[in-house]
Amino acid sequence: MAQESPKSSAAEIPVTSNGEVDDSREHGFNRDLKRSLPAGLGLSETQITSHGFDSTKEGIIEAGAFQGGQSTQAKSGPVLLADETKNPAMEKLELVRKWSLNTYKCTRQIISEKLGRGSRTVDLELEAQIDILRDNKKKYENILKLAQTLSTQLFQMVHTQRQLGDAFADLSLKSLELHEEFGYNADTQKLLAKNGETLLGAINFFIASVNTLVNKTIEDTLMTVKQYESARIEYDAYRTDLEELNLGPRDANTLPKIEQSQHLFQVHKEKYDKMRNDVSIKLKFLEENKVKVLHNQLVLFHNAIAAYFAGNQKQLEQTLKQFHIKLKTPGVDAPSWLEEQ
Secondary structure: OOOOOOOOOOOOOOEOOOOOEOOHHHHHHHHHHHHHOOOOOOOOEEEEEOOOOOOOOOOEEEEEEEEOOEEEOOOOOOOOOOOOOOOHHHHHHHHHHHHHHHHHHHHHHHHHHHOOOOOOOOOHHHHHHHHHHHHHHHHHHHHHHHHHHHHHHHHHHHHHHHHHHHHHHHHHHHOHHHHHHHHHHHHHHHHHHHHHHHHHHHHHHHHHHHHHHHHHHHHHHHHHHHHHHHHHHHHHHHHHHHHHHHHOOOOOOHHHHHHHHHHHHHHHHHHHHHHHHHHHHHHHHHHHHHHHHHHHHHHHHHHHHHHHHOOOHHHHHHHHHHOOOOOOOOOOOOOOHHHHO
16 A cells, blocks of 8 residues: 655645635745744845745745844935936037037038939029129129239339439429429429328228128028038938938937937928028128129229329319218327317
8 A cells, every 4th residue: 555655844835715725734844944044144034935836936935134033124215326416528428429429420420422322402593692702702802802913003103202302302493494394393293192091991991891792791601501510410420311311221329319319300401591581681791792792892992093193182072071981090099089079
């Protein structure tokens, strides 16, 4: 007759009348297990919990620190970071990383455009206006250079006429037999020098106004144009990235990249639209200002030149008064700041 195998007390799971598991035997087993372990070995307190028959797990073993036969529970609380402030070095590193990435994308876009592989956004009307502005700037710079040369040559001529008039006047006093002849020439040269100084004042005023228009007003607009072109390159670079990602597969790894690329594309699109609007407004105001300034300066230049070579001193002086031009008296220093006050 087969002998029955002895049953372990841990394997017996008594059930009460209402179908619940009786835990009294389980607690007794745990108590006996604790007594059997030698104290002071640094072992963890062990508790075995049995579940019902329908559970897929055989048991859960919970361990706690063993301290003199008593288990202690770790207190849980909010986790505090030791350094919640932002590190300046990390911020700079992040800025450098973003700048490097943006520079790489823009450089790649420029190279692809030059090689004819990449597409670029073009505003035909705005691009035409920008080309006209740059061409006009070169022409105005040429006029400015020629006017400065004329001013330098006229200054030398006026200086020579003034010296020649002084020499004639000196000889008029020392040569009695030619006193009248030298005197006439002295008066003529001094009058020419005076009219030349008046014309020189008109030309210098013309040069100053055109220089302000070319090197300040137009240059300021061209700086805005450069910012617009940079914004356009960034816009096309991020647009190209978004198009490449949209052509690829859409999965858990690529969807976050597509969303981030869509966000960056929208940011640079808004920047591009803003810069395009700024350039359009500046070009409009520049055109109005340019017409007004050049109209007045060209009238001044024409009237002054015509009056000078016609020998009409009164008309020449009237032209300067019309444009509120004040001439500096030769040999008279500018007033000090105390006198101006």
